[in-house]
Amino acid sequence: MDEEKILRKYARKADPQSLPPTIRFEYDEHTLTVYDAYPKSVFHFLILPRIVPPLTAGRLASLRTLLQGDKAQAKEVLDRLDAAAKIVREQIEAEMLNRFGYKWSIWTGFHAVQSMEHVHLHVISSDLCSPSMKNKKHYNSFHPEHGFFLPLEEILSWPEAEPSWYATMSELRPSQYEPFLKESLSCWRCYKEFKNMPLLKEHLQEEWDAEAKRERARLERKQKLEQDRLKKADRGESPSAKRQRESSPSDPEPKRQRADSPSQSTQD
DNA sequence: GTTCTAGAAC
C-alpha cells in the first residue's frame, strides 16, 4: 500500500475497530482519530473525516478540495471534526493531569499545505518537544505566528465571510504558504531566534520545564489555600475573613469548579 | 511524510 495514501486507507475503513490500537485512538460515525505516527509534541493526534457517502475520497483529498466543493458540506465536515476535537482535547487534558500534574495548551488546526493525502486535523500539545521534531519544516509548520498552521477556529469562520473572500482563502496556494516553512527558527513563546534545531529544541524543553514548574507551583498554592479555607471553615471562622482570602490576586484564572466541593479539590 | 547523504557551517 502506498505510504502516501495511508490516511485515506484508514478513512475508508467500514469498521475502524479493525485498526490496531497503536494507530486508532477513537472514532465515531463521521470521524476517526489516530495517533500521529511521528508525533511532534508529547500529545499529537490526527482527526480524519471518514469517507461516508455522499462524501468521496476526492472531495476529502485535502482541505483545499473540501473548501472548494459544496460549502454546506464543507461546513458540516468541519463541524464534525470540531466536535471530535473537543472530546480529544478533554482526554488529552485528563492525561496531562495524570501524567504531568498540570495542563498546558493544545492547538487544533490544519497545515495550509498538507503532505499526506486526505484531510487531517492536527490536535497537538504546545510543548513541541518530541524526538520526531527534527527539522525547520517540522517546527515552522506548527509555529502559531508564521501562518502555515491554520487554527480550526479560524477556518470555521470562513464560510460565514464574504463569498469572494471565502473563494480566495479556499485556494490555499502552496506558493503563498510554503515560504512560511523557511522562516528563521524562533521560539513561539519568547520570540528568541536560534541558529539550528538542536539549540531550539534545547530551549523549547527549557520553556516547557519552566511552564511545568510554574503551573505546578500555582496548583499547589491553590490547593493549599483551599485546604486552609476548609480548615478555617470547620472552626467556624467568620464568612468575611473567608471571602477575603478567596479573592486572592495570585490566581486570576477562572475555574469551572466551585470552591465548596471538597470531594474533588485534589484534581484541579 | 521519512531516510539518506553531500557539503556547508562551525
Next chain:
DNA sequence: GTTCTAGAAC
C-alpha cells in the same frame, strides 16, 4: 573533525 542542513530519493 564533527555537527547540521537541505535536497533527492523513496
